[in-house]
Amino acid sequence: MSRTVIVSHSHPNLRYGGGEVAAYRQFEHLLALGQDVYFVGSTIGPEDSAKFFGASQQIISFGPRDFCLRGRGMDSFTMEHAQVQDEDWIFEFLLALQGDIYHFHHFWNIGAGTIRRLRAALPQAKFICTLHELTAICANHGQMVKRSGELCYASTEVACAACVARPPIDFVLRKTRMLDMLALFDHLLSPSEFLRLRFEDWGIAAGRIAVIENGLDHPQTLAPETEAQLLAKSGRFAFFGQATPTKGLDVLIRAAALIEAQDDAPAIPLSIEIHGVDRDSFARMWPDLEIPACVHFRGRYRPQDCVTIMRGYGWIIIPSVWWENSPVVIQEARAAGTPMIASDIGGMAEKTEGWGVQFRVADPAALASAILSVHGDPQALADHKSRISAPLDLSGFATEWAEACAIAFTEQQEKPHIGRRKRA
Structure with missing residues (x-):
């Protein structure tokens, strides 16, 4: 059976945000279908890590397939870890899971370097990324809001330099690095047309991003009201x-x-x-x-x-x-x-x-x-x-996800469970 590893920048058991919730609902749905699936989240920076982890603890296990890694913070401009050993640990853990499919719901806390190394180590695996917001485009927390509070409609190296107070060349290099990282993925997904268009305007080729709304199970009928x-x-x-x-x-x-x-x-x-x-x-x-x-x-x-x-x-x-x-x-x-x-x-x-x-x-x-x-x-x-239509349910999401990413869950020899291995 194909193994899917769903990776999120956070874990909804510790922080409840849209991206991590969408990722975890996907994990729970695939698990309920009997699929071979793992969930890997992270804490957000050293403050959360100190709150939830012991001094030398690296991982919380919420279940045999449900993990939260210790996040030690990273450079939000480069999307890289400050200490290579922090990247080593995350890379080794994800590699040990030996997934056929790695679906990243963000790269914050995971790191661009981790993704590059994992892609090189597993060239036959399918890599998917859901773009939940604008971090790759915008160095100001991915919000495309200027420090003055004005909305930003397009990123340019000069405008970004004025906002974030770094030389324009830094933003030229950052864009190149972000585009190179996103090029490592076999499939890019967006939950909205708005986000897809923003990324295409920024430099992602048209047709590269598939739009699939996040799944949410819901009651089929609502009682009439007087x-x-x-x-x-x-x-x-x-x-x-x-x-x-x-x-x-x-x-x-x-x-x-x-x-x-x-x-x-x-x-x-x-x-x-x-x-x-x-x-x-x-x-x-x-x-x-x-x-x-x-x-x-x-x-x-x-x-x-x-x-x-x-x-x-x-x-x-x-x-x-x-x-x-x-x-x-x-x-x-x-x-x-x-x-x-x-x-x-x-x-x-x-x-x-x-x-x-x-x-x-x-x-x-x-x-x-x-x-x-x-x-x-x-x-x-x-x-x-x-006029309200019901949101896409998780079954519908899984079907659209599999079709957009050309995923066929086929029977294979079962892979060994997670274990430590030498760095590639």
């Missing part, structure tokens, strides 16, 4: 995410304050609930922002409960201020049958087109207007709900 239920939900809005500057939570709070400052009180009370963030975390990030009375912080939630929680709201708000590619919260909202109010850029605009309400990115007044346009309107809610 007009009274829709009316009650039409006043309930929610945010699901983290208290990071790029998630735009401050934009939402400012919008709520603008609504609350209006003279006319709405007939249906407005409620905006924040999931994934507590009040103290928000206050540390934005200490000068006063929280309106209509905003309530609900703190952390279990990822597996997200879709169920979302069903209790009329609208989910995603106010991110950077080029989100394919946020998992959009898939979850579709699975819940709950429409969204979304920033009008990137994968958010693409993924909510036709069933969501979009507003000008980073504009609290535009967001306030979008909220008020549907608040207390059960007919608008019913209309938008009727």
